[in-house]
Amino acid sequence: xxxxxxxxxxxxxxxxxxxxxxxxxxxxxxxxxxxxxxxxxxxxxxxxxxxxxxxxxxxxxxxxxxxxxxxxxxxxxxxxxxxxxxxxxxxxxxxxxxxxxxxxxxxxxxxxxxxxxxxxxxxxxxxxxxxxxxxxxxxxxxxxxxxxxxxxxxxxxxxxxxxxxxxxxxxxxxxxxxxxxxxxxxxxxxxxxxxxxxxxxxxxxxxxxxxxxxxxxxxxxxxxxxxxxxxxxxxxxxxxxxxxxxxxxxxxxxxxxxxxxxxxxxxxxxxxxxxxxxxxxxxxx
Amino acid sequence: xxxxxxxxxxxxxxxxxxxxxxxxxxxxxxxxxxxxxxxxxxxxxxxxxxxxxxxxxxxxxxxxxxxxxxxxxxxxxxxxxxxxxxxxxxxxxxxxxxxxxxxxxxxxxxxxxxxxxxxxxxxxxxxxxxxxxxxxxxxxxxxxxxxxxxxxxxxxxxxxxxxxxxxxxxxxxxxxxxxxxxxxxxxxxxxxxxxxxxxxxxxxxxxxxxxxxxxxxxxxxx
Numbered sequence: 001x002x003x004x005x006x007x008x009x010x011x012x013x014x015x016x017x018x019x020x021x022x023x024x025x026x027x028x029x030x031x032x033x034x035x036x037x038x039x040x041x042x043x044x045x046x047x048x049x050x051x052x053x054x055x056x057x058x059x060x061x062x063x064x065x066x067x068x069x070x071x072x073x074x075x076x077x078x079x080x081x082x083x084x085x086x087x088x089x090x091x092x093x094x095x096x097x098x099x100x101x102x103x104x105x106x107x108x109x110x111x112x113x114x115x116x117x118x119x120x121x122x123x124x125x126x127x128x129x130x131x132x133x134x135x136x137x138x139x140x141x142x143x144x145x146x147x148x149x150x151x152x153x154x155x156x157x158x159x160x161x162x163x164x165x166x167x168x169x170x171x172x173x174x175x176x177x178x179x180x181x182x183x184x185x186x187x188x189x190x191x192x193x194x195x196x197x198x199x200x201x202x203x204x205x206x207x208x209x210x211x212x213x214x215x216x217x218x219x220x221x222x223x224x225x226x227x228x229x230x231x232x233x234x235x236x237x238x239x240x241x242x243x244x245x246x247x248x249x250x251x252x253x254x255x256x257x258x259x260x261x262x263x264x265x266x267x268x269x270x271x272x273x274x275x276x277x278x279x280x281x282x283x284x285x
Numbered sequence: 286x287x288x289x290x291x292x293x294x295x296x297x298x299x300x301x302x303x304x305x306x307x308x309x310x311x312x313x314x315x316x317x318x319x320x321x322x323x324x325x326x327x328x329x330x331x332x333x334x335x336x337x338x339x340x341x342x343x344x345x346x347x348x349x350x351x352x353x354x355x356x357x358x359x360x361x362x363x364x365x366x367x368x369x370x371x372x373x374x375x376x377x378x379x380x381x382x383x384x385x386x387x388x389x390x391x392x393x394x395x396x397x398x399x400x401x402x403x404x405x406x407x408x409x410x411x412x413x414x415x416x417x418x419x420x421x422x423x424x425x426x427x428x429x430x431x432x433x434x435x436x437x438x439x440x441x442x443x444x445x446x447x448x449x450x451x452x453x454x455x456x457x458x459x460x461x462x463x464x465x466x467x468x469x470x471x472x473x474x475x476x477x478x479x480x481x482x483x484x485x486x487x488x489x490x491x492x493x494x495x496x497x498x499x500x501x502x503x504x505x506x507x
Binding site: 008009010011014015018028036037039040041042043044045046048049050052054057192193241243244245246247248 | 291327331332333334357371373474475476477478480481482483484485486487488493494499
């Protein structure tokens with residue numbers, strides 16, 4: 001069981017000492033061309049979470065490969081996962097085929113950013129095309145917006161994804177006192193504690209459909225939250241919004257996870273793997 | 286990067302200063318930093334902490350001036366002596382102190398970083414603007430400051446031959462910069478993390494969207 005960051009929730013160059021407390025660091029999403037991102041206002045707190053509309057701000061593929069990636073490799077000594085984004089299949093493929101250096105441990109395909117116009121092709125089609133060229137393990141970052149998570153996940157597995165990162169944020173809107181959207185873009189990605197039940201449901205449904213590794217994420221704030229993802233079938237856990245509130249969260253959650261597993265009657269967190277699934281299966285029968 | 290640390294600290298006092306609250310917490314092992322730098326304060330029952338510049342730094346203490354206008358700032362202003370909250374910092378870039386003829390200019394809650402700055406600069410002249418007599422009570426934090434009240438604006442009373450260090454609402458900062466292009470200005474933006482992680486606090490700096498928490502909050506047009 002490893003603890004990662006959710007893509008876009010940590011900059012390892014401004015906070016290398018935080019990134020170094022993770023088991024692997026996931027970059028902000030890299031797109032072919034540089035992106036300034038959306039105009040402010042970009043973030044808004046809600047009662048139980050937050051909205052973001054950053055819009056995949058990043059320096060673009062060329063600068064990332066030539067400058068950012070070597071800087072990251074010097075700054076931190078944990079494996080680097082590169083999050084890859086795009087607006088058509090070719091965008092993803094052309095970035096994946098350039099991610100060959102030894103600094104890259106894994107590629108996470110961001111197939112589900114709610115803050116930009118998505119590629120028109122189906123997620124599985126993008127994964128299959130990237131699999132043809134990628135020299136690294138491929139994880140698919142999955143949206144919680146899915147009519148049938150089992151079907152989505154089976155399609156990603158058939159396309160030869162090596163693992164799943166789930167979930168991305170939920171598309172959502174918050175209004176100010178004048179009844180106008182708080183974010184300049186209108187809608188944004190909803191994260192934080194409010195996302196957790198939806199994320200757990202997605203992981204549970206995915207685990208019933210596949211044996212692929214799953215990085216579970218969505219509102220993990222403490223060790224108990226992380227344990228719940230493992231119980232639903234996550235093999236690893238990622239931290240997102242909590243990193244904004246608490247840069248010490250990786251170390252704290254790791255410690256609390258061990259304590260919470262023992263409190264729940266398990267020797268180790270991994271022993272709780274999939275236990276919620278067994279109950280669901282029993283009820284289903 | 287920097288020496289920022291996060292500690293859980295006890296509230297030692299919350300004092301009313303006009304409509305604002307001066308939240309005093311024990312300093313613990315935190316470095317007070319340079320005037321104009323800020324700290325992220327855990328807001329009770331809220332998901333995200335709130336960025337606050339350091340107002341005063343008496344021995345063993347950090348104090349923050351809070352304008353209770355939303356759920357987070359109201360929760361902070363309602364803290365009581367002995368309550369504990371996580372504080373982390375100092376963050377960002379503060380004011381440059383190598384100025385020959387400093388003038389501090391503050392507007393409203395923007396006076397927050399000026400008492401600590403005044404101390405570091407050995408109490409230079411200061412000019413403060415407020416929207417009402419009630420708000421102007423906060424001028425007690427900067428004894429001897431010249432105070433103007435709306436409709437008089439700080440820019441109506443500001444000498445132009447000084448090294449201006451200012452903090453206040455965006456229209457005030459824009460107006461100050463129009464008169465004194467080299468002024469050091471402390472800006473504000475919604476911020477989730479304070480340490481460069483969220484990319485939420487971007488502002489237009491020299492035609493590019495940059496993170497205010499990393500590049501600022503004090504900016505100076507070169």
